[in-house]
Amino acid sequence: MEKRNTKQKEKIIKILSRKENHIHPTINEIINLVSKEDKTIGQATIYRQINNLVQDNILKKIPTKDGFHYDIKTDLHSHFICQKCNRLIDLYDSNYQKIINELQNKYSLNIIEANIILYGICEECNDKV
Ligand SMILES: [Zn+2]
Ligand SMILES: [Zn+2]
Structure with a gap:
């Protein structure tokens, strides 16, 4: 089994x-x-x-x-969701860890997980307007 x-x-x-x-x-x-x-x-x-x-x-x-x-990608990145085509895009940026560290120190937190989701219109959908 x-x-x-x-x-x-x-x-x-x-x-x-x-x-x-x-x-x-x-x-x-x-x-x-x-x-x-x-x-x-x-x-x-x-x-x-x-x-x-x-x-x-x-x-x-x-x-x-x-x-x-x-x-399946569990490394630190955020997501952008297009409100027109519903596409979910990975956004990688080396600043996330820095921001998390700063927030941890500023508010004395122990941040275990990050879920950053941004909503808007993607480049392709923007071009169609
Ligand atoms: Zn779109
Ligand atoms: Zn992702």
């Missing part, structure tokens, strides 16, 4: 790690992606495995206005 569990977990990680799947999928999108490749992994198992992966910090759960999205 344990062995099977590990195998399913590895399979899900493999599927989500593919470049074309770096779309910050929702749980329903993950179920579609996994079922397309492996029909033997049931929905309940996928739910359970995804929760385990989040707990193990392999997968990051991003709470957005429209529900949860999942991110």
Whole structure:
């Protein structure tokens, strides 16, 4: 049982790690992606495995206005969500850690997790106006 569990977990990680799947999928999108490749992994198992992966910090759960999205990239970055095309874009910037450190010191906090989400209109949608 344990062995099977590990195998399913590895399979899900493999599927989500593919470049074309770096779309910050929702749980329903993950179920579609996994079922397309492996029909033997049931929905309940996928739910359970995804929760385990989040707990193990392999997968990051991003709470957005429209529900949860999942991110295989757990390094520090923020997200931009286009309110026209609903695209979720990764924003990397070396200043995040600096800002977090400054806030920690300023307010005497121990910041464990950061979820920075910015909403607006993306470049492509802006050009269409
Ligand atoms: Zn857009
Ligand atoms: Zn991301």
